[in-house]
Amino acid sequence: MSLKRVAIVGAGITKFMRRAQETGRELSYYAAKMALKSAGMTLDEIQCVAESTAPDAFDGIHMNGEYLSDGAGGWRKPYIRSYVGGGSGVFVVNHGWYQVASGMFDTCLVVASEKMSSCHPHPQGAFLNIFDNFIERPLGCNLLWIFALEMNRYMTVHKISHEQIALVSVKNKRNALDNPAAQIPEKITVQDVLNSEVLAWPVHRLDISPTSDGAAALVLASEDVAHKYTDKPVWIDGVGWNLDTTYWTNKDLYYPRYVEKAAIMAYKMAGITDPRREIHIAEPYDPFDYKELHHMEGLLLCDKGEAPKITEKGITQRDGAMPTCPSGGLLGVGNPIAASGTMKVAEMFWQLRGEAGARQVTRECKTAVAQAWGDLMQVGTVIVLRK
């Protein structure tokens, strides 16, 4: 336990879309406004702001956190932007957690936004600059290449077929049909995934989440004040984060050991010793369909190589025993990098409160986990929520 227990008391989200007319500041504003409204609060009651957005190269704005500050409600408040690449969306909630758990603040507004569409001709161009200056950049590599390597390694080690992996894409895109914020909800089949264009073998177009604009926000409150704002606080009982080596070429990509370490950190804090029994619902990070499986294993929700099997059995469906990505995930809702991780935490908040509407899972849920991943297949960020 920490000095102060911290609850989520409100959540907000914008629609995720390919090309928003709004600026990142405006998207932040809409998500923050909705989160405050859902908590019945005004900005005056917020004591500090934790913000995150992924690479500045998308918008072409240096010190993008400064630019977004007033849209995110940070005007003349203690405001900090934290950052761990693709893992930022869950990390920023952990960041908000330590701001409140420290006893320094009673309330914190957490805002994550991403505006990828400003990057022309395609945001993938911004990723050319994430690689090592000397060894990798001269190859002109992009993200799809390295994730194709990882997917291939995962499939090879565990003898997993593409059909098994494609089931994740089918599930998540269908789950997203019930999500009003979703960008690409779709009813597709495994065959559709296999027939879609090969981008970097074995990655096909329908294995991947889209590029998106969007924002998500949460309101955090300490145990001392949470009950003032809601009768149904959702407690942040565990947080974890972990950063692996820069030299991704020197490790075996079949298993995300950094996710495991982050998960263990969060489970230990939450007093969870048997995650498979004690966790009822999960939002593992799914920018690619194989990543959901990869991350379920890293989160210790099943044995290594078992995630495709429990997916085939329907256990991860909304009416299954361990629903994963009931929101529709990044594959269905969209992937505005930082905002997508915060969206996952917001979805767990709504599920635990029984407010997920058509997306509400069948089983009774008391404990949830959300996770994000980023950098050069390198960082895991995990949060455990309880009602």
Added chain:
Amino acid sequence: MPRKKVAVIGYGIASYGALSPEVSYKEMMYEACSRAYQMAGVNPRKDVDSFVTCSEDYDEGTSIFDEYVPDQMGAMLRPTHTIAGDGLQGVAAGVMQILTKRFDVVVVEAHSKASNVTDHAGLLHFAEDPAFTRPILAHPYFLAGLEMRCFLTLSGNMEIDAAKVVVKNKNNALKNPLGVHSANIALEDVLASEPSFEPLKKLDEARLSDIGLCVVLASEDVANKFVSNPVWITGIGWCSDSFQPERRELCWPAYAKLSADMAYQQAGIKNPARAFQVAEIDDTFSYKELQHIETIGLARVGESGEKLEEGAFGIDGEIAVNASGGSLGCGRMLDATGLFRLIEVVKQLRGEAGAYQVKNARAGVALSWRGIPTATGAVCVLEV
């Protein structure tokens, strides 16, 4: 924040002056962190619970720069994250982590490889609002010229007072091994230097330098186990005013005022003018030192120039302001600047400042500003 809960137990510096072609940022980080760990007596693989680094992608020339930090810090497969902000904001993150009671030792790192940036003004251009400010296509320092004029007019200080800050800091820096922009300079030199954005002149502007910096923070429970001379962080505050230049407080920066209020309240400081022997406060531009002195209550409004003339801010004065030489003498170090100021206060409180040691230093304050075009700053109060 209760007093004496979090301490600085070690710091490390890897100084490379204005140009550092012989060393990479990774090597600078390794050197700074190794020194900090050695001073604190911590093993990064066993004793450190969390690592915080401070950086901005554009300064580094690499997107998602936090990818490149863990190995050289001993932070591989450990809880590590980046604050896209100033070093003092990174320290704030570390302090809060320790206060949760889930972490005992946190490392905060920041560095500057500013010499890799071929066009710093061009880079700052990208930090301006793309719709409202960037299209003006002016060198971003025009904002400092406007602000300086506003401050001098409203506070009653004179242009010559700002020039005296340059003389003091560049001369102080002669005594500091980090003083890469030190100079035995006279008032006339400053006043005669080329105007850049009137009343701002070339010598009123801090130049850039390269450095790697690291501090080790520890909780009250373990600080004394590692070292016998912890320096306690008794207050820390940070704040952002509006990003739009036209909507922010130009003369009396709200980021400094509100950050100081927060830090002073935690530290129980009622009369800041009498609370400190040492102040390391932002002097990215000469007038900024005076503006910050008056904004955070180290002198009354309009009095800082006069007190400077009397020597009140000298190394042997009432409050030694930028005894290190500050940014005018040691260079602006991008987002490592705040950590530099904190380390300079720590040096003074530990009695390790050598030729520029302030006598009987028991309490100090560090103030950082993220620079043009931001309105973000932080204040940290340190005591022994």
